[in-house]
Amino acid sequence: MHYTFDIERGNFADAGQASSSVKRALKHLGVDPVSIKRTVVALFEAEINAIAHAYGGRIDVDIDDGKIVMVVADQGPGIPNIDLAMQEGWSTASPQVREMGYGAGMGLPNIKKNTDELKIETEVGVGTTVTMTVYLA
Amino acid sequence: MKISEIAKLIDGELVGAPADDTYEVRKAFASDLMSDVLRFSMEETVLITGLCNNQTMRTSEMSDLRVVVIGRDKQPDEEMLELAEELDITLIKSRYSIFKISGILYGAGIEPLY
Ligand SMILES: Nc1ncnc2c1ncn2[C@@H]1O[C@H](COP(=O)(O)OP(=O)(O)OP(=O)(O)O)[C@@H](O)[C@H]1O
Numbered sequence A: 001m002h003y004t005f006d007i008e009r010g011n012f013a014d015a016g017q018a019s020s021s022v023k024r025a026l027k028h029l030g031v032d033p034v035s036i037k038r039t040v041v042a043l044f045e046a047e048i049n050a051i052a053h054a055y056g057g058r059i060d061v062d063i064d065d066g067k068i069v070m071v072v073a074d075q076g077p078g079i080p081n082i083d084l085a086m087q088e089g090w091s092t093a094s095p096q097v098r099e100m101g102y103g104a105g106m107g108l109p110n111i112k113k114n115t116d117e118l119k120i121e122t123e124v125g126v127g128t129t130v131t132m133t134v135y136l137a
Numbered sequence B: 001m002k003i004s005e006i007a008k009l010i011d012g013e014l015v016g017a018p019a020d021d022t023y024e025v026r027k028a029f030a031s032d033l034m035s036d037v038l039r040f041s042m043e044e045t046v047l048i049t050g051l052c053n054n055q056t057m058r059t060s061e062m063s064d065l066r067v068v069v070i071g072r073d074k075q076p077d078e079e080m081l082e083l084a085e086e087l088d089i090t091l092i093k094s095r096y097s098i099f100k101i102s103g104i105l106y107g108a109g110i111e112p113l114y
């Protein structure tokens, strides 16, 4: 099963719609609740990051019997220092993003914790692609 | 504790999805930062927050929260209320500060998430 979503820069009103659709699909497919929670928390964090820190982009989700692969690719400023970005509490979120309830610096650590595989490809001035895999029991 | 009992203790008003009175709340977590909420398992837990927007609802959806207390007299707009209903999340609106709400619920036996 394949799903694609567009993410719009700064559109916090609709932020989370992609993750919400994926959650409904996984429920419908009868995926176990623990895997659903891990998947949607990781996807939601990545979706928010693409809206909050980049200029929007695209989400691709592939679901098969054994695993869920999610790719969140944005056009954006990229991440200059991934080690720093992965640290709990480290954030460059703007005041506007903080007003929306984000900027704890916990998103990427949350993604790491909730996925079995995480790959972050980023180029400063070009964009970031986050690939997340959750294996199903 | 029942959702309706929580509402009564904090002089709250129930909005959003109708309260499920079979739902038992045992724990609470207070935060305005959504990624902090997303770190934890929210089973049998009420979220207490002053963040009152669509993101509160989306985060609650991803966290499987069924009930959220909106403190500091924040007023959810129509869109947020619709989202709450759609996602089957009951909101309790309260004039009290987050500190006061937390104190009252703690005193009444609701446990901290950690
Ligand atoms: N897609 C992205 N493009 C550019 N920078 C990013 C992207 N994702 C993360 N970052 C950078 O990494 C930092 C840490 O991201 P992380 O998701 O952990 O925290 P946050 O988004 O700042 O806050 P939180 O996720 O807790 O609300 C961000 O503040 C930002 O500087």
Ligand SMILES: [Mg+2]
Binding pocket: A045, A048, A049, A102, A103, A106, A107, A108, B035
């Ligand atoms: Mg983030």
